[in-house]
Amino acid sequence: MEESVITGSGLPPAPGAEQHPSLALVNSAVALPGGHYVDQLGTPAGADQWLTQQGLTPVDAGMLDMCAAQLRSLREQARALFASRVAGLPALPAAVNAINDTLTRVPTAPLLAWDDKSGPYRAMPNPTSELVDHALAALAADAADLLTGPDAERLTACASAPCNRYLLRHGRRQWCSTRCGDRARAARAYARRTGRT
Template sequence: MRTVLPPAPGAERYPALDFVNSTIALPGGQFIDFLGTPEGVNEWLTEHGLAPADAGVQEMCAAQLRSLREHLRSLFAARVAGLTALPAALAAVNDALSRVPTAALLYWDEKSGPYRATPCPTNEILDRALAALAANAADLLTGPDAESLITCDSPPCIRYLLRHGRRHWCSTRCGDRVRAARAYARRKVV
């Protein structure tokens, strides 16, 4: 099911871009939500190196991830449209960013001596995933690639991408749909 569309341009550098695109609008009013079930969330997190395969994500955790996704979509939409971000979206991202310690702790092993590591007990997996995705989105929104952030120009697609060149769509499928619509419109006018 994940092969519906390839990742949008830029998703290889920004997992948060792939995260906001984890719901896909298809022609005919159909939607695919890769985070629609706890199993789907666990699979998505595992594929992106944010959780082990056996994390056992529950619905409450899945709902938190879907909520963050919608807040990030709101921030991306505001950035693309040049509008002010919703305070609730900013608060949600900042909450996710502040859930986990940013510094590795100091530990001591009797054989090898001191070392630093960031502990991640099972109950912190979700918090770490939320923080990683929020930080990645914040990097995208505040970095040099923010100027390239656009929405796919092929209705009904709702995905975001980083524009490169003249391309304004997220996949070959969407580009083909745009070109076909243009060709149909030209034939209809003649």
Template sequence: MEEIVAADITQAALPPAPGADRHASLDFADTTATLPGDQSYDLLAAPDSAMHWLATHALTPPDVRLYEVCAQRMRTLRGHIRALFAARVAGTTPPEQSLRAVNKALTAVPTAPLLAWDGPQGPRRVHAHPTDQAVNHALATLAADSADLITGPDADLLAVCGSAPCDRFLLRTHGRRHWCSTRCGDRARAARAYARRSGTSA
């Protein structure tokens, strides 16, 4: 499978799937996707793109610098979250290692903002942690969101895009819709129309 090079990733990436605005972990799981024509993309493939994804989702300050080891940790956790989502959709038991990985991320650092109080600003909530732990906090937040998704009221809406070869996740928001994007929906409809024509002509 051909992976799209970094310069083309932004153009190739599909828009956020339904539900991504409610669950950052859903958008995180969808940072990789399989496309038609034996292609794929990965928004976490390089430290710069991974840093951009975290910053645009307000999970780290924009000035945090990521290294490859951090990007690799993000990709690893993403794989485990995708395994949990896939198991929830299929109604099967997920790999034990994926459960352990998400639980480890959950307990690595506190995810709740701390309470700070000072004269000029009064009480406020802050994410007080060293810069070198920013990725730990981001991963803990994503792990917590994924656990909330698969155990909460949206769990039964979780689905995999029904337009092969796309393998992104989404929340079904319109009846039985199983497409993660308009592009995938158009492709699925075109494939069905072709199949009907082929069947008629046959």
């Protein structure tokens, strides 16, 4: 089946995504019925808008292709860690290393620089990539906090195929949205009527 990419899923944030931006990050690529796929980070402009909506960068930060690719890569590594946690399986070392690398890449203070004419000064490296590095570090820190904190026990995958979003379970809720819950209930009802499993 051919997969098509569309611009917006129309889905509300999954439970927990407003408290954990890393959950919003892994849910920024969504599989929808009919072979459709939404990737909010598919373009630099989309990634720029997503980071702004999360409060991680100012409006029109000037996202570059390379920066958007780094954000998508972090999303896939965090997604792999969330999947391992939900399934109770060991994490891929590359995913753990990617999160740790992102956490340690951001300088905590302006670096010392030296100009031949004016002498020493303190400055941060490339301002645009600096913004992205800080945003990536904040997302990586949130993913690490989510995976090691009290909410980790509530982390689960949406139980409605083909949805691939994650959520923090509240009570018995197994779906990321009412739409997914309705789709799963309709599929179960159809299976009962037709005798399919």
